[in-house]
Amino acid sequence: METTKKIKGGDVRAASRLIRNLEDRVPEAKTTIKHLFPLTGKAHVIGITGSPGAGKSTLTDGLIDMFRKKGKTVGVLAVDPTSPFTGGAILGDRIRMQRHAEDPGVFVRSLATRGALGGLAKAVGDAIHVMDVLGKDIVIVETVGTGQQEVDIINHSHTVLVVLVPGMGDEIQAIKAGILEIADIFVVNKADREGSSKLSRELMAMLDMAPPSTFQGGWRPPIMKVENAFEPVGFNKALEDISNKIEEHHQHLVDKDIIGSRMRRKAVVELNEAIRASILEPVLQKLLSSGQMEGLIEKVMKKEIDPYTVAEDIAKRYLEGCL
């Protein structure tokens, strides 16, 4: 309860500690989240995703400035890939964003994706709750990489920005990564590069071909261009336009009563994940600590038994209390 009160009061150190404990799966962290949960739901959560090297961190950094100018406080969760062997985040807190360290209205944290456990870092949903209760008006979740993370990000965001860059071979990177349907706003970054118009045209054509039902409440994802970040005037104008568009999208969700369906999606994901953690993890833990797992792995390796038969037996014994 102490931690809950501190975070509600804006205590950044308590929030940092809680997020770290959530990542480390410290049991008390889960209890704190239970207390924080009823206080959540105020922040506007923005997901930023796209291929590696698309310039997402630069955009995030620019958006922080824009939202701060609008008088809003900003939390950023940078989801870093984890080395499957070391378990540590590779990039750490994004270097560039360190310049906001002195601004109490900005709170940046990075989370490592956990290789074996799949998809977006499990702690992301809860870390968003922490930033929400901490009082951040805007929470930006930036993911590195494409694939599963990008599909997961829609489960936690109200507004999703998909960042693309020209010159990625056949230009169908967006479809290939399966991220076309999750975009609320497309950003064509590094738009001064060759192939930028082609990319925009192809995106436009794909949107034209999409069935009208794709566009929730009639929102057709706009395509916003950002040119060279080293030309501050043009860059800032582009970022201002994007931040306005993000606010417009949020208003659209409210006006058309779509925000409820996005909240439902998040509730479904959180519930599924919590059920997995409560039911599956104790079983695996028991098999590991009792040394049974080791013997089963041996047998499967030697092809003496198949994994499905093993699993069915475990499920049966679990229910009989004989594990």
Place this chain on the structure above:
Amino acid sequence: METTKKIKGGDVRAASRLIRNLEDRVPEAKTTIKHLFPLTGKAHVIGITGSPGAGKSTLTDGLIDMFRKKGKTVGVLAVDPTSPFTGGAILGDRIRMQRHAEDPGVFVRSLATRGALGGLAKAVGDAIHVMDVLGKDIVIVETVGTGQQEVDIINHSHTVLVVLVPGMGDEIQAIKAGILEIADIFVVNKADREGSSKLSRELMAMLDMAPPSTFQGGWRPPIMKVENAFEPVGFNKALEDISNKIEEHHQHLVDKDIIGSRMRRKAVVELNEAIRASILEPVLQKLLSSGQMEGLIEKVMKKEIDPYTVAEDIAKRYLEGCL
């Protein structure tokens, strides 16, 4: 048993049907896999991964030719991203590879990744078993996208090729995607492009910095260059070199007795996945079919209860047989 016999006899239609049923989670397919399982373990499984647009399909296509020339039969599993909304694979069986359709020594199938279920298509491990029992000497698993899929692919492969292309911004795409550690062979594709030497140099530097323990049995991942696919002579030479290097790597795994640890990794993953399916899925199924899930989602959405408390209650009731 009938299907098992057919597949063992090389019946492609039976194999196709089984793979489709595995994707659709038809219960009998699982029974068939139980029968096939003891017959597996002969194929050399090659994972090919890298960013979207890196030219993986072209490489796979070229490798099919090379292995066929060496008198080996080849199975290909192309893992396509699924649209989170339609559930269907976007690319379908890769167009280019269709030219092998007449060759009975080549068997190409695509698998859709299932958005919500995370990572590499759940059916991949079993589909590899099918191709293995079907008698394919080489099974190539090609994944689209980066991120979780790339980390998952090492669990199923003996040899992993990581394909990179020059000109992806800051050139640290490999680290960003967290795929550096999983590579047995690096392929710098489109190496006639600007930035190719820089990319190779940076890869080299990263390998130089890696602790020696990174290189299993002393295998330092070679960096192989492939230039323009439209220059058949150079392209074929490069592909031949890569196919030789793949065989060399397989020999290395055998000579240094590393193959056992790769098989163990696969056994662990398969076991974990089977346990998940046997224990977690029936619970979710019961909650859904009884309508309980709907009520719980409502309560979580309204913040009346938090997901963790719900999950703990479900776990308790499940064990008491009161779900």
